[in-house]
Amino acid sequence: MAATTTHRITIDPVTRLEGHGRIEIFLDEEGAVDRAYFQVPELRGFEKFAQGRPAEDMPQITSRICGVCPTAHHMASTKALDALYQVEPPPAGKKIRELIYCTFMVEDHALHFYFLGGPDFIVGPQAPAAQRNVLGVIAKVGVETGQKVIAMRRKLRDLMALAGGKPGHPVFGLPGGVARPLSEEDRDKFRSVAAEAVEFGQFSLEAFRKLVLENSDYVELIRSDAFTHRTYYMGLVDGQNRLNFYDGLIRVVDPEGKPFASFTAAQYVDYIAERVEPWSYMKFCYLKPVGWRGFTDGAQSGVYAVAPLARLNAAEKLATPLAQQAAAEYFATLGRPVHHTLANHWARLIELLNAAERMKELADDPQITDPNIRTIPTATPREGIGVVEAPRGTLIHHYVTDARGVIRKANMIVATQNNAARISLSVEKAARALVSGHNVSEGLLNMVEMSFRAYDPCLGCATHSLPGSMPLWIEVRSHRGDRVALLRRDSDGSIRRE
Amino acid sequence: MDPSGGSDPRRARLLGLGNELLADDAFGLLVADEVAARVPELEVVRSSESGFALLDPLTGVARVIIADTIQTGKAPPGTLLFFDLDELAGPPAGAPHGAGIREVLALGRALGLPVAEQVWVVAVEAADCATLGGAMHPAVAAAIPAAVEWIVAAARGLKRPDCARPERSPR
Numbered sequence: 001m002a003a004t005t006t007h008r009i010t011i012d013p014v015t016r017l018e019g020h021g022r023i024e025i026f027l028d029e030e031g032a033v034d035r036a037y038f039q040v041p042e043l044r045g046f047e048k049f050a051q052g053r054p055a056e057d058m059p060q061i062t063s064r065i066c067g068v069c070p071t072a073h074h075m076a077s078t079k080a081l082d083a084l085y086q087v088e089p090p091p092a093g094k095k096i097r098e099l100i101y102c103t104f105m106v107e108d109h110a111l112h113f114y115f116l117g118g119p120d121f122i123v124g125p126q127a128p129a130a131q132r133n134v135l136g137v138i139a140k141v142g143v144e145t146g147q148k149v150i151a152m153r154r155k156l157r158d159l160m161a162l163a164g165g166k167p168g169h170p171v172f173g174l175p176g177g178v179a180r181p182l183s184e185e186d187r188d189k190f191r192s193v194a195a196e197a198v199e200f201g202q203f204s205l206e207a208f209r210k211l212v213l214e215n216s217d218y219v220e221l222i223r224s225d226a227f228t229h230r231t232y233y234m235g236l237v238d239g240q241n242r243l244n245f246y247d248g249l250i251r252v253v254d255p256e257g258k259p260f261a262s263f264t265a266a267q268y269v270d271y272i273a274e275r276v277e278p279w280s281y282m283k284f285c286y287l288k289p290v291g292w293r294g295f296t297d298g299a300q301s302g303v304y305a306v307a308p309l310a311r312l313n314a315a316e317k318l319a320t321p322l323a324q325q326a327a328a329e330y331f332a333t334l335g336r337p338v339h340h341t342l343a344n345h346w347a348r349l350i351e352l353l354n355a356a357e358r359m360k361e362l363a364d365d366p367q368i369t370d371p372n373i374r375t376i377p378t379a380t381p382r383e384g385i386g387v388v389e390a391p392r393g394t395l396i397h398h399y400v401t402d403a404r405g406v407i408r409k410a411n412m413i414v415a416t417q418n419n420a421a422r423i424s425l426s427v428e429k430a431a432r433a434l435v436s437g438h439n440v441s442e443g444l445l446n447m448v449e450m451s452f453r454a455y456d457p458c459l460g461c462a463t464h465s466l467p468g469s470m471p472l473w474i475e476v477r478s479h480r481g482d483r484v485a486l487l488r489r490d491s492d493g494s495i496r497r498e
Numbered sequence: 499m500d501p502s503g504g505s506d507p508r509r510a511r512l513l514g515l516g517n518e519l520l521a522d523d524a525f526g527l528l529v530a531d532e533v534a535a536r537v538p539e540l541e542v543v544r545s546s547e548s549g550f551a552l553l554d555p556l557t558g559v560a561r562v563i564i565a566d567t568i569q570t571g572k573a574p575p576g577t578l579l580f581f582d583l584d585e586l587a588g589p590p591a592g593a594p595h596g597a598g599i600r601e602v603l604a605l606g607r608a609l610g611l612p613v614a615e616q617v618w619v620v621a622v623e624a625a626d627c628a629t630l631g632g633a634m635h636p637a638v639a640a641a642i643p644a645a646v647e648w649i650v651a652a653a654r655g656l657k658r659p660d661c662a663r664p665e666r667s668p669r
Contacts, residue, residue: 042628043520049631064519065630067548111550115605134601138608146609153550168547 023448023474024279025431025440027484034479036431037279038424038448042416050410055084055381055401059173062397062412071104071160071170072390073397075246078173080397083266084384084405085175085377092370093177098246099190099362100164100172101388102355105245106197107156108391109308109352112456113204114141114149117345120450121212125221129442141207152200155193162186177374187369194360198322201353205326208349213333223334226433226447227341227454229297229425230255232287232304234418235311236389237262243315245355245389251314252287255299257337261289265387268396272413273302284421285413295424303425306393306418307455308347313337318350320357326350341426344454381405390415392456416457426451440476440487448472510653511541511559511614515552515566521632522567522575522624525642529565529620532646533653540653552602553611562614563649564599567624567638575625576637578645580659583617618652618659620645 028034043065050058059081063074075097082089089097114122118137127136138146157167163186165171172178182190212218221227237251238244250268252261263271274283275292286292286302293301304310313336318324327350334343362368385398393415400409416423427448434444449472476485486498514530516523527544534542543555556562568579583600599617606613622645625635651657 043630044628045630045632049519061519064517064546067517067546067551070547115550115601134605135608138605143609146605150553150609150611157554168545168551 023427023431023472025435025474025476026481027435027476027478029479031436031478033428033432033435036424036428038427042282046412047410050399050407053407055081055384055399055405055407056175058397058399058407060169060171063170066414067168069104069108069390069392070168071101071164072388072395074170074173075101076386076388076390076395076397078175079247079265079386079388080384080399081173081175081386082384083386084381084399084401086379087176087375087377089177090370090372090375091367092181093373093375094247095362095365095368096163096178096182096373097173099182099359099368100160100170101246102359102362103156103159103163103190103193104167105355105391106201106352106359107153107160109348109355110149110152110156110200110204112391113208113345113348113352114146116456117348117453120342120453121208121218121345124218125446125450126217140211145207148200148203152197155196159190159193162189174374175377181371181373182369184369187363190359190363194356194363197356198353198360201349201356202322205349205353208346212346219333222340222342222346224340226429227426227451228339229303229305229341229422229429230299230339231297231301231422231425232260232290233310233313233337234304234306234394235314236387236394237315238319240319241316242319243311243317243351243354243389244319245351245358247388250387250394252304253314253337255297255337255339257313261287265385265396268385268387268398268413272396272418274413274417282420283417284424285418286421295421295428297422297425303421304418305422306415307344307391308351309338309341309344309454310393311389312347312350318354320354320361322357323350323354326353341422341451341454344456392416393418416455419455419457423451423455423457426455435476440474440485442487444474445472445487448474509559510561510563511543511555512649512653513552513555513562513564514542514544515546515564517546517627519630521626521629522622522634522638523627524634525567525622525624525638525645526565528642529645529649532642533565533649536646536650537653550602550605552599553606553613556599556603556606556613556617558612559614561616561618563618563620563652565620565645565649566622567627568621569624569627573623574637575623575635576641577623578641578648579619579621579623580648580657581619581621582659583619585659620648 023038025036026034059074059077062077063070065073115134119132122140123132123136160167232252232254234252236244236248238248249262254260261271271288272285273288274285287304290302318327330346380403381401383400387396395415396413398411399407401407430447434441473488475483478484488496512533514526516526518524518527530542530544545555622638622641626632648657
């Protein structure tokens with residue numbers, strides 16, 4: 001249906017009710033879905049906020065931007081400072097950073113799989129709404145497994161605190177290296193926990209096989225068209241095109257899985273463009289060389305994805321043996337590249353194992369206890385760009401400073417901006433499948449939530465804000481813009497129709 | 499165990515949640531600073547983390563008092579709410595994104611972890627928790643002294659969360 005037949009509604013994202021995800025569905029004259037938008041609260045004002053601050057403060061400041069992944073912002077910011085001061089950390093400095101980073105990755109992925117993604121894959125999409133929560137997950141996997149996850153988390157966080165400062169407030173990264181070396185005693189602790197983490201990763205993949213892969217309904221759901229988009233994929237790779245969370249080239253593959261681009265963080269502006277839509281504060285990223293063709297998939301559209309699914313697609317292989325074996329099984333089951341959004345959960349577990357194995361390699365590395373951990377910067381700063389793979393996808397920090405290192409311009413591309421256009425595709429597809437006329441089924445809430453959880457978007461939504469989880473509202477509007485239906489799930493889990 | 503948690507502040511902990519970079523979201527941290535100065539024997543923890551990271555500050559003490567922001571959209575900015583987390587209706591929802599305090603607490607209890615038996619909340623209705631470097635709404639800033647007074651009294655066993663409750667959603 002042509003856009004001209006759709007009545008445009010001006011949506012003010014600044015609403016007192018911005019603590020929720022709002023999805024607006026516009027119908028055409030025949031009552032079919034014309035467009036669907038999702039609104040989420042997000043952080044504003046980063047550039048203005050950064051201006052005039054010493055760049056050196058940014059690893060500490062930006063780590064507090066997100067309450068979920070402070071370590072990712074700390075690391076991307078520290079790497080931007082390396083570039084800004086044109087300084088290369090010594091090998092031990094880099095390895096300690098990567099070791100802490102992999103520890104963080106294992107922790108975040110473990111919590112996500114069990115406690116956030118769990119309602120969909122462990123409890124199941126058909127389970128009653130009242131069970132699709134963290135208690136339902138524990139009922140299904142058992143208290144013992146739940147305790148195992150919490151014990152693993154405790155050990156990983158203790159290691160992060162040991163080597164990097166409080167996990168909520170990491171302080172280890174400095175331009176040119178890290179703040180303190182790793183002692184032999186620290187290394188032994190990392191070795192022992194890394195070995196446990198590898199076992200934990202294998203245990204979790206085995207649990208996934210039993211709970212999901214042995215259930216043909218689940219596999220069918222993962223493969224279903226409703227959760228499939230054929231887009232480009234982005235992720236960091238090492239010199240051998242193997243996935244790396246901490247460093248490397250940004251590699252992009254096309255919807256056929258063929259290499260499309262490979263570039264350094266410093267070149268990101270040549271490849272990643274940001275687009276503003278009138279209905280959202282969020283900037284939607286797309287691939288500049290392909291161009292923007294609207295919210296659509298395929299090789300002609302610059303829409304791409306990041307995060308576990310995308311990273312496995314973008315890399316040729318994984319650098320560690322057990323994870324590589326798991327990835328081979330994954331691609332043999334789902335094809336390559338994998339276009340199914342829900343496969344993110346499986347990919348996340350493979351990455352967990354990859355990060356755990358990498359932790360072990362780094363902890364065993366003789367060089368990691370070398371006391372030479374920092375190259376002191378001497379060059380005059382000008383511009384620096386840093387990139388890491390956050391658990392939720394590629395994260396870029398970009399600072400331009402004066403000669404004293406005071407920020408004049410700053411930009412940040414967070415994981416979810418990269419994914420935002422594809423998330424919109426998912427919302428619209430769900431709406432097309434499940435909205436007919438004024439009838440909105442509760443299945444739509446489920447479907448949208450399942451997509452959200454698979455992407456695990458990082459929304460600047462101050463998720464600790466009470467009373468808890470993010471409410472979700474779905475509004476359906478006619479072609480004249482009148483609201484014809486509202487389906488809302490509030491933060492206490494109650495579902496209401498208006 | 500005394501269900502009120504007794505009047506001994508050492509059996510309670512104040513958890514100031516928020517982010518001083520994000521306008522009104524600094525509220526919980528500022529409240530925590532003031533209470534720490536007033537009641538030195540009360541354990542005060544500050545956190546800008548969210549999700550499962552909040553498991554730790556909810557563990558190892560009988561009662562936790564949380565100071566935080568809330569966005570109900572049903573009250574003007576600066577309105578204070580005092581409630582017991584367990585009085586909120588319904589089981590924790592599966593969240594489309596992240597985990598809230600209720601999910602974290604429910605998880606801790608389900609796993610038999612030593613999480614707080616009682617969680618009292620002092621929350622201020624916030625206008626903006628998303629602008630980096632944003633200014634605090636004057637009404638939110640003005641609510642700090644009353645929140646501090648309430649927490650000081652609650653820590654000494656003189657107050658219970660019965661002043662006001664968030665509106666329950668119809669089930």
